[in-house]
Amino acid sequence: MKNFKKYVYLFFVVAFFYPFDSVAQVKLDLPVFPVPSLSAFTPPVIKAKGFDKMYGLDLNIQTKPARLYRTDFAAGTSKLGGSGTLLADVALLNEKGVETVFLFNVFDFWGTVVVKADGPIKTLKHLEGRTIAAALPTTNYALFRYFATRAGVDLSKVEVQSSPVPGLVPMAASGRVDGVQMWEPAHTVITYGNNNFRGLDIVSNWKKETGFPALPYLGIAAHKDWVEANRGLILKLYKTYKVATNFILQNPEKAAKIISDASKGKLKKNVLISLIKSDRLGINMYWGNKYPDANKAVFEAAMRIKYLKKMPSNKIVYPGP
Secondary structure, X not given: OHHHHHHHHHHHHHHHHOOHHHOOOEEEEEEEOOOOOHHHOHHHHHHHHOHHHHOOEEEEEEEOOHHHHHHHHHHOOOOEEEEEEHHHHXXXXXXXXXXXXXXXXXXXXXXXXXXXXXXXXXOHHHHOOOEEEEOOOOHHHHXXXXXXXHOOOOHHHOEEEEOOHHHHHHHHXXXXXXXXXXXXXXXXXXXOXXXXXXXXXXXXXXXXXXXOOOOOOEEEEXXXXXXXXXXHHHHHHHHHHHHHHHHHHHOHHHHHHHHXXXXXXXXXXXXXXXXXXXXXXXXXXXXXXXOHHHHHHHHHHHHHOOOOOOOOOHHHEOOOO
């Protein structure tokens, strides 16, 4: 009887620390944007800690430049996307006839315009008559246009210079423009350890005006046919990301080291620790259709700035298990 109780105890200990679905590992190719994209934060933590194997997966992380990533995803060369945005990779593609689905959100939207701390620009309205740099094809810039319009900015009075994403921080540091529209981790990179810059508040009114606890933005997307053929893997992928994001938030120093090492020093550990401990990282995991009203508000915002022509169907967001 004693041995029986001992084996039962060991059974539950093993079951708790080593989930049963970790036995058979399914290999998945998961393309993501390169550093400094936020979508490049979670994969190295997943691989370093073996979180994918805990849930029966073996993620093959494929880093692709944004243009190649979007081309491959739109063409179906990549059926699964680790840098999927609700607007660009799902709503817009569906409008163009490519059936994709927003599986789950990982990062809520956060963006800003970085300006000189001692300069004359104090609010978004002060951007009129001045020059900013921005990565024009990005979803972040599209949402910035919406928030700027809501703040009463006449964007026809703002001169915008196009810049690739890696050029945003150097552009801000050079002082050649009055402001730079950017997001994280670029914002923390340029502001860490100095008082030379500050970011204009863009998104604080969202929750005040809407009451929504989320601003759906960046997560995992997939083609509809992939979803229909792999429903059993989607929950495993969600669990993998969930445990990884929890690890990042609960262990900022350890996570920062993993991410910094994976970036080959492009992102400094102390900068990442500062970002993870801030409220700007925006980690907020939920299934695609958990906040339908928030999704609708994002779609309506995109329509107001003519990013989308019509309201998308709710079928483009995954309902969860």
